[in-house]
Amino acid sequence: MTFEDKYEPQTVAELIFADKAAQATCQRYATGKPYKPLMLWGPPGTAKTTTARVIVRERYHAAGYDGAIEEFNGADLKPADFKKLLNVANMLQFACGEALLLINEFDEIAEQDQPKFRSWMDDYKWINLVVTTNEQPGVQGVKQKIMGPLQSLFERVELAPPSLKDCLPRAQAIVQQEGFTVSTQDLQVLLSTFTGDIRDMLPLLEEGIEQLRQGTPPQPPKPSLQVVSSKPSK
Template sequence: MGDLFGPDPEKAPLAEKLRPKSLADVLGQAHLTGAQGAIGRMVASGRLSSLILWGPPGTGKTSIARLLADAVGMRFVGISAVFTGVAELKTLFAEARMAPTRTLLFVDEIHRFNRAQQDGFLGVVEDGVVTLVGATTENPSFALNAAILSRAQVLVVRRLDAEALEALLARVEAAEAAPLPLTAQGREALIASADGDGRFLLGQVETLLAANLAEPLGPTELAALLHRRMPVYDASGDGHYGLISALHKSLGGSDPDAALYWLERMLVAGEEPLYLARRMVRFASEDIGLADPQALLVAMAAVQAYQLLGSPEGELALVQACLHLATAPKSNAAYAAEKAAKKLATATGSLSPPAHILNAPTKLMKQLGHGAGYEYDHDAPDGFSAADYWPEGVGAQSLYNPSPRGHEARLAERMAEWARRRTARRGKD
């Protein structure tokens, strides 16, 4: 029977029973724990610096921290940021100062500490009272303050690949002294269902073993027995921004298949569909513009269609918009023109329009020359007067430069002719 502060070996879950006994046993993280990895080199030198282990759930972050302490002969203290407050931290720091050996303080979910709580670690880390090893699933660049990051090395713990998960299943079979009741295809489906999470895989195996099956299961039977793992996705965090960036760049790179994949990845993970629709509306203006004037109309129609139909029927309209945007000719000329025009407008202040294009609704305004010499373009040959519309002191500027793609190629030809005729007129005036 286990003691009051540890798991009962008979009741411990598989994840605890199969916890690695040495760093060499850690699966899927050889880039860190191997002889040439950052952790491997630290252990070889016997000098351990403070670390932040950043990676998805179920990849061995806690095991690595425990084994690190054993490997360098340090006292291990583990806490969770979810359940620990400032008072408890002060007690832990006081105990660490009095301890006969150095203390490795492992903080699970360290991103849960607020900025002030994170600052509380600075003094004890700086003085060597504790060696901090934090674990987080969130991007440390956003979740941790700069002071912590300057004192701790960030190491990326990778999602477990199929080879690592297969090795984990082999360990289960060795511990159970029996093969798992799965066909070859069922085994592949079980590994795929874990989505890189070793802890989740072991939980699935426990459900499988508890069923006491007489015949091996294939993928279909397995799916009926086990629950599906929801994808790792934080709708307001790093996962959200990473996937929307992937969607945006796939659209920009004119890869409809990849764009559709990332769109569905976010929908399956529970992203708000109208958020995706709004991003596609923006993309239609920013990255396509007048190269395909229909793109914005299609994106807006997708918004309206989803608002009318909701999920799941309305999601097909998002798919249609996604494919249209991905296959459309691309141009950021409108986006570049907006930035250039804004810069010029800011620099030129409150310059008045030229008098000939000002309205003159009163006698005084007519006396001041408002509207004098205005040429109505519809009365000009080809509907183009080549008049000057810029304020005095600015002169004609080139802000919008259409791309040679799609509809903008025709616009470029038209604008080139207009520019030639304006230049000719200025030479005569």
């Protein structure tokens, strides 16, 4: 098992949020029956897909269902595929009492197919969706790939890039689980190159824990070497 797999969040409590309101909404979706489909949006690296999986997994767990998460990608969905979504939803409804589907890159559903998908959602309101997008739905002055009437069907939650301070409690818990105790100051040194992309945190922690195993105090990550061409610029 890789370090990333070992510490992939399984509950909302293990996720990292920059905003308490977003955390509360995700917790509500994970533990209570949603009243609207959920759209998680924000830039890459804010753990949208991971958060969506946690929400689905927690709801499955509450229903006593241990099946795989049914996950789709908007770029692959055409009107001919909508029946497949319905079939999977029917299976989940029978297996765990709730149809909960995850669609990543929701904005990649073709513009001409979005009205059809909205109509599909209206026809099957019993199907609960959690979708993710790198777009900024509903933000004024930003060109929208997802049409307004489709956006309006969702509760939209922004997952903003977390700060280093936001990451420290989760980082400390992981280090302790590996059998070490380090100060907050040492953790800040270890994660000093963190820039808000949650995908970067675990590799930095893994490197630091290896240093601790070797008896070396946490050191700032070494900068990656850049290869500079010797050819003169034109």
